[in-house]
Amino acid sequence: MAVIKLPESKVQQLKDICKSFNNDKGELINVLHKAQEIFGYLPAEVQEVVAKELNISIAQVYGVVSFYSFFSMVPKGRFPVSICLGTACYVRGAEKVLDEFRKQL
Structure with a gap:
C-alpha cells in the first residue's frame, strides 16, 4: 500500500481540531467527522494522526472508521x-x- 504524504497545513488543522476537543478520546467520532471534512476521506495516515493526538491506539480509530458507513477510507x-x-x-x-x-x- 502506498504511503500518502499529507499536507502539513492540513495536519496542523487536524491537530488544532483535536486540541479544540481537548484531545478527549470520547470525542473520537466528532474528530473523525472534522478530519473527513478536511481531507475528504480517512486514510491510514490521518487515522494515525488522530490516534496520536487523542492518545488511543490506531486499532481503536480503525475500528470506529471501519464500523460506521459515513466514514470512508478511500477517496x-x-x-x-x-x-x-x-x-x-x-x-x-x-x-x-x-x-x-x-x-x-
Missing part, C-alpha cells in the same frame, strides 16, 4: 450519487437509471 468523488434500489424504486425503473449512470460515468 470519493466530489458529488456522491445515490440511487434507490428498494422494491418500489426498482419497479419504477431504478435499474435503468443505474445502468445509465454506469454508462456515463
Whole structure:
C-alpha cells in the first residue's frame, strides 16, 4: 500500500481540531467527522494522526472508521450519487437509471 504524504497545513488543522476537543478520546467520532471534512476521506495516515493526538491506539480509530458507513477510507468523488434500489424504486425503473449512470460515468 502506498504511503500518502499529507499536507502539513492540513495536519496542523487536524491537530488544532483535536486540541479544540481537548484531545478527549470520547470525542473520537466528532474528530473523525472534522478530519473527513478536511481531507475528504480517512486514510491510514490521518487515522494515525488522530490516534496520536487523542492518545488511543490506531486499532481503536480503525475500528470506529471501519464500523460506521459515513466514514470512508478511500477517496470519493466530489458529488456522491445515490440511487434507490428498494422494491418500489426498482419497479419504477431504478435499474435503468443505474445502468445509465454506469454508462456515463
